[in-house]
Amino acid sequence: MIGSRHMGKAAALALTMAALISLGCASVQQKKISALPISYAPEAGPAERYWPDPALKDAFEEYWATRFAGQWEGAWKMEAPYFQEMASKRRYGILLKNSDKKKVLDIRLCKAIDRKCRLYEIPVEFSFSITEGKTEEVHVMDRWVQVSGKWHHVMRDPVFFPGL
Amino acid sequence: MSYPTSKIKRLTALTAVALMALCLGWGTAIADPALIAEGKGIRITTDDAEMIRQYSEIQGYKISQKRAQELAVRLTLFAKEAEAMGLTPKKDISDPVERLKHLANQYQLKLLDEYQYPAVVIESYYWAHPEQFRYGDDTPKAGELMPLDDPIKEKIRRHIVDWNQQKIWDEAYQSLLDKYGVRILQEDRS
Numbered sequence: 001m002i003g004s005r006h007m008g009k010a011a012a013l014a015l016t017m018a019a020l021i022s023l024g025c026a027s028v029q030q031k032k033i034s035a036l037p038i039s040y041a042p043e044a045g046p047a048e049r050y051w052p053d054p055a056l057k058d059a060f061e062e063y064w065a066t067r068f069a070g071q072w073e074g075a076w077k078m079e080a081p082y083f084q085e086m087a088s089k090r091r092y093g094i095l096l097k098n099s100d101k102k103k104v105l106d107i108r109l110c111k112a113i114d115r116k117c118r119l120y121e122i123p124v125e126f127s128f129s130i131t132e133g134k135t136e137e138v139h140v141m142d143r144w145v146q147v148s149g150k151w152h153h154v155m156r157d158p159v160f161f162p163g164l
Numbered sequence: 165m166s167y168p169t170s171k172i173k174r175l176t177a178l179t180a181v182a183l184m185a186l187c188l189g190w191g192t193a194i195a196d197p198a199l200i201a202e203g204k205g206i207r208i209t210t211d212d213a214e215m216i217r218q219y220s221e222i223q224g225y226k227i228s229q230k231r232a233q234e235l236a237v238r239l240t241l242f243a244k245e246a247e248a249m250g251l252t253p254k255k256d257i258s259d260p261v262e263r264l265k266h267l268a269n270q271y272q273l274k275l276l277d278e279y280q281y282p283a284v285v286i287e288s289y290y291w292a293h294p295e296q297f298r299y300g301d302d303t304p305k306a307g308e309l310m311p312l313d314d315p316i317k318e319k320i321r322r323h324i325v326d327w328n329q330q331k332i333w334d335e336a337y338q339s340l341l342d343k344y345g346v347r348i349l350q351e352d353r354s
Binding site for chain 1: 281282283284285286287288289291292294309324327328
């Protein structure tokens with residue numbers, strides 16, 4: 001018969017292993033986030049002068065890495081506060097749930113548009129690998145707004161979120 | 165001429181069955197209406213739901229018994245809260261459903277009028293939609309961004325509130341169920 005002390009040790013060991021596994025997962029996630037294949041179009045100017053605020057660069061990378069990791073709830077938390085109030089979270093999940101199905105080859109940033117009013121618009125060309133040898137390009141105007149010092153993503157999708 | 169005994173027996177049995185059926189039907193008809201929901205100072209029965217169903221039918225739209233029951237609970241709670249807030253119905257309303265509706269409506273409007281969002285919600289809307297807040301071409305400040313002053317803040321708040329009105333009312337309904345400790349006792353699936 002196994003004694004309660006042994007049981008306790010086994011439970012502690014299991015908990016430690018679970019913690020180590022989750023830490024491992026977190027570091028894999030971290031790798032994914034830092035490994036976004038970002039490039040800058042020639043007209044965008046030098047990469048080191050592209051971002052008006054280093055915090056915007058961090059937010060951009062975190063947001064898209066989260067989306068491409070299929071973690072739409074994480075992306076939802078980075079959307080602008082008004083959007084989180086007005087949009088349906090369920091619908092957002094449906095829109096983003098397959099974001100991790102495509103392999104991102106390149107995220108090309110074009111010349112950004114500074115609206116001089118805390119709204120920053122970044123034209124982005126995404127290249128995805130669809131099947132062997134086939135790629136797909138998607139052009140997106142990625143918008144970011146700064147409120148109380150924090151950058152939030154601005155989702156505008158007239159099909160999924162008309163009027164927002 | 166006399167009836168055969170078997171025929172008399174059959175007739176007696178049939179009459180008894182008919183009488184029993186009549187009594188049962190009458191008994192059901194006069195039974196107390198079933199309770200749909202109850203809570204602190206709240207008691208909603210199938211009669212209340214039936215009144216709402218009939219009222220809707222007179223207004224030209226048919227609703228199911230289930231929908232009538234849901235409405236009975238919702239309207240009663242909203243009306244009760246309206247009264248708790250000191251809102252009063254128009255004096256000339258005599259129809260009980262009209263009165264309930266009017267009070268509930270007043271509560272719903274007050275909710276929308278007073279609903280507040282955190283400042284970041286209003287500000288993020290403003291900064292994300294500068295095109296909506298620029299001075300018109302016929303003004304001296306054409307193209308410039310209007311300041312985020314109180315009237316603009318109220319305009320944005322109202323826009324978000326109107327967009328979310330159903331959500332706001334549903335949230336209010338849920339919190340009133342808690343506030344009045346309402347238990348939904350019966351759900352008609354028809």
